[in-house]
Amino acid sequence: MGILKNKKTMVITAVVIAAAIGAGGMTLHANAALKVNSYTASTDTIVKTVEVNGNVVSDNTASIYSNINGKIEAINYKIGDYVKKGDTIISYDNEDIEQKIALAEYSMQxxxxxxxxxxxxxxRSAGLYSEAxxxxxxxxxxxNDTQAAIDNLNRSITARRASIAEYGANLQISAIDWSDNPDSSEYENLQKLIATNSYDQQFDPEVLRMQEELTTLTTQLASYRELKAQMISQKATGYAGLITEGTKEQIEAAKAAGELSTNDEVSNLKEALGGIKADFDGVITAIGVSENETVGDGTLLFTIESTDDVVIKVNVNKYDILDIEEGQTTSCMIKGKDYTGKISRIEHMTGQGETSTIGVEVTLDEPDENIILGLETKVKVTTASLDDALTIPMDALFTDDAGEYVYVLQDNEAKRRTVETGVKNEDYVQILYGVDNGETVIWNDETDLEDGMSVRAE
Structure with missing residues (x-):
């Protein structure tokens, strides 16, 4: 920004007066007029800029980690190398990867x-449990039915035997009554009946039939109870092997998770067969592995900083920040090449330290592979640009306690004019009031002008 000149109050020296007298009187000769610089006020485009220093940095940094366990076969670039999108930075041992793929697929099967x-x-357990x-x-x-039949048979046998025994007892009583007449046919008849009854008490056909049926039922009952014991054991075994719906869902979920995990592993391994490539144009700024090293999942492979997304970080002082806004155009030179850009970010806090500055970021419009990250550069920010502005040189603008003013050439004399100014840069200033388009402003680089002074424009 131009430095305004301060007008000094001076008195015309005696040397000038003496020169006039020596020329033949008190009247100043035309040759005594002060030679001055002049400029015709005209409309033009005036641009105001602020220059700040900054550093070139990437706005997109990616740290790439290994997503497999594998052996590094080759590292194709070094720290500081420029790479293009798709370049293979690191290669794995493909034979080792193919073995891991085969093992993973076998393990999944x-x-x-x-x-x-x-x-x-x-x-199967569910079937056994259900059957049991x-x-x-x-x-x-x-x-229960067989036991009830056995109980009924036992009661029937007991009743039958009791009936036969009671009949025999009655025969014995009758035989006693006829014992006084042993030769009678009645007594002889009773003895035969008693003998038959005695036989029946041991070998009654009905009792024998019921006993045979009882034996069959008892055998059947034992068979049922043995089978029951077997079924109880089978039920317990089947229950222990049962898979509930919840357990089945868990097993299915575990199977699906295992399949997904293995598929991801195999996919990562197959992708690694082609090596690890750069996702964008940039510079390798870190390498975390070495050749022939076996690395694990999650190991840092390399870090790349984009040269497509580049910003210049600058620190602006508290005076210049008043004129800086987001979206303003910028220009800078990096490695001898001009680049344009825009103010993309202004921090809303001052930095720490003795000098309170504000961080500002400039995004370049068209960064390229010639960009070197970390370089210092001077950024010129266009803070104002006006078309058809009435302008004069900064050298023609003066200031004192009364304000800003200029000298206008009028009838070969310097005429002081108070002015109101607008946009200023190092060379020119916009005149809002006090000078008309086409008027000539004057100044002298060595001598201060005064109102009414005789002057001669160059």
Whole structure:
């Protein structure tokens, strides 16, 4: 920005007067007029700029980590190298990766077989449990019915034997009554009946039939109870192997998760066969591995900073920041090449330290591979630009306690004019009031002018 000149109050020296007298009187000769610089006020475009120093940095940094366990075969670039999008930065040992792919796919198939075996085993257990449960229900009925039949038979046998015994007892009583007449046919008849009754008490056909049926039922009951014991054991075994719906869902979820994990692993391994490539144009700023090193999942491979998304970070003082706004155009030179850009960000806080500055970021319009990150550069910010502005040189503008003023050439004399100014830069100033378009303003680089002074414009 131009420095305004201060007008000094001076008195015309005696040397000038003496020169006039020596020329033949008190009247000043035309040659005594002060030679001055002149400029015709005219409309033009005036641009105001602020210059600040900054550093070139990337606005997009990516740290790339390994997503597989593998062996590094080759590192194709060094720190500081420029790379293009798609360039292979690091290559893995492909033979090692292919073995890992085969192992992962085999493990997945083995896991699937294990899951299927569990489900099938659960199905078999469910069948055994269901069979045992249904059979036990049937056996319980059969056991109860058979036991009831046995009880009925035992009661019938007991009643039959009691009836035969009672009949025999009555025969004995009758035989006693006829014992006084042993030769009678009645007594002889009674003895025959007593003998038959005695036989019947041991070998009654009905009793024998019921006893035979009882034996069959008792054997059947024992068979039922043995089968019941077996079914109880089978039910317990089946229950232990049952897979509930919740467990089945968990198994299916574990299977799906395992499949997804293995597929991701295989996908990452297959992708790694082609090496790790740059996602954008940029500069390698860090490498975290070495060749022939076996790295694990999550290991830092390299860091790349984009040269497509480049900003210049500058610190602006508290005076210049008043004129700076987001969106203003900028220009700078990096490695001898001009670049344009815009103010893209202004921090809303001052920095720490002795000098309170505000951080400002400039985004370049068309960065390229010639950009070197970290370089210092001077940025010129266009803070104002006016077309058709009435302008004069900054050298023609003066100031004192009364304000700003100029000298206008009028009838070969310097005429002081108070002016109101607008936009200023190092060379020119916009005149808002006090000078008309086409008027000539004057100044002298060595001598201060005064109102009414005789002058001669160059």
């Amino acid at each position: 083995e896991s699937f077989a294990s899951y299927d075996s569990i489900i099938q085993s659960g199905g 449960k249904n059979t036990l229900n049937e056996l319980e009925t059969q056991i």
